[in-house]
Amino acid sequence: MNKKQFLNTYKKIDAMEKAETKADDKKPLYRSEHDERLIKDFHYAKFQKNLDNAQKSDALKTLLEKENWDETDTEKLLESLR
Numbered sequence: 001m002n003k004k005q006f007l008n009t010y011k012k013i014d015a016m017e018k019a020e021t022k023a024d025d026k027k028p029l030y031r032s033e034h035d036e037r038l039i040k041d042f043h044y045a046k047f048q049k050n051l052d053n054a055q056k057s058d059a060l061k062t063l064l065e066k067e068n069w070d071e072t073d074t075e076k077l078l079e080s081l082r
Contacts, residue, residue, distance in 0.1 A: 050081075054080075054081070057080050059080050060080045060081075063076060063077050063080075
């Protein structure tokens with residue numbers, strides 16, 4: 001390789017790095033910190049509600065104790081998780 005080929009290679013590498021940095025610049029997921037906090041609090045409350053419902057569900061407890069499941073048991077599980 002001669003000097004000109006080396007310089008062209010370095011130019012190509014620099015161009016690739018600049019293209020990668022432009023691709024990495026994305027819009028933020030949330031509009032503001034307040035929006036982020038509200039959305040995360042909402043999802044956490046929803047998770048807590050679902051967890052509480054699952055822990056209090058007698059149908060779910062009986063299904064979890066059962067050893068051999070059939071198709072109807074799977075359907076009951078899905079209905080109890082909705």
